[in-house]
Amino acid sequence: MTETTLPLRWRPATTEPALVRWGLTVLCLAVLGVLLFAPLIAVFAEALRDGVALAIASLSEPDARSAIRLTLLVAAVVVPLNAAFGIAAAWAITKFDWRGKPLVLTLIDLPFSVSPVVAGLMFVLLFGANSALGAWLVAHGYPIVFAVPGIMLATLFITFPFVARELIPVMLEQGRAEEEAALTLGATGWRMFFTVTLPNIRWALLYGVLLCNARAMGEFGAVAVVSGKIRGQTTTMPLMIEMFYNEYLSVAAFTMAALLALLAFVTLTLKTALEWRYADQLAANHRH
């Protein structure tokens, strides 16, 4: 289009009428309020209904403490493992050409598309006492299903995609040139990884790890199937919440729910704080 054909009533292309702007903003806030904020407030209100002392007391009960410990343990094992797997998978997919890559890309997404209950059942089938492998493992004193290892495996499966999915687009966009440069300058593979690859993906990695962590702590469906829900042994926080709730222990259920929500809130706050703290660097990296 040439300049002479500009419309007469010219208006910046990026500005919408005020009505649309306000309408969208209000709508957005309303949805956020109803779907996110109100329920969260309700959870905390319910937890503190009979006072802070009672809420805290419900958390120091042995079963509750065991559930908190187990959830923290699962996250502490699963998140580092999936961070390592995620980096390895993203690396293999973005930096090398090999057959079967599309298949692997699809497989990485599998945990997103399979219902968690089905995922749990898969592990029961594979490692349960009715399978040859499961029977052998139980006989040798390594039960997987209805035990902590099963919970770890199910959580590992469910949270596998988070880190890889965050890293793949970033690593694709960055290409291999900087890494090759490091090699030509004499760096070993490890040095290249720690001084070039890792710093370049650190934000995506952090974000992936935080998401992975949130899901690892919160996973219900798959864990419910493999755990057997043995109180004080294989009950994670989400499972404990359900049990309390079904037993009409409302304060205990909602206090633990509030604690879980708080953990998620802390991770998100951490992320925002880091982003804010390193805003300059982030901008510098993105502009390239």
Next chain:
Amino acid sequence: MNIEIEEISKEFGATAALHPVSLSIPSGTLVALLGPSGSGKTTLLRILGGLEFPTAGRVLFDGSDATGLTVQERRAGFVFQSYALFRHMTVFDNIAYGLRARPRKTRPPAAEIARRVTRLLDLIKLPDIGARYPSQLSGGQRQRVALARALAIEPRMLLLDEPFGALDAKVRRELRQGLRDIHDTTGLTTVFVTHDQEEAMELADLVVVMSMGRIEQVGKPEDIRARPKTAFVREFITS
């Protein structure tokens, strides 16, 4: 260091990027690999630098077989097409990278590294930019930093892939002279890739004209101009 390329070929799956090519580069020469897009220039350069391995053939450095040497062992100063500066490091750290990557025994002390980086910044005539990040530099400045970073490792040869590709005409001309000067002071065998025949003719001691994975002609600029061997060369250098 002189470079001998003997019957090197390279296939990527079904595509042959290089049909067997042979080339002899005398020590201290400034060589241009000239040819249209897809003619195999980058592939040949990457094989010299050890970033790609040939399907067949040998590379000799100073007469000894270098075909199996790893990238690190080649000690080639490589300047990438988009410079590939480390975006999260300052210019200073970029240039110091290769020295710091050395094994402890041969790594210079920090003060010595700082001295060398400063000297290189002077050499590329950008003494005051050590503290900046690559994103805060112009295209021409980035190119010179990439050159300094490659020189810092005291390379045995200098390999540059389209070093002036993304720059405007005026900057290109300045940097051409800069490369010529650096080549003359260091005396390094230097190979650069270009598809600009004027640039190749003006800058290089020896021009290698390539087309579709083959070397069409090797010669001094004036010889190639005066006696193009094939129809392709004649057409390419007059375009």
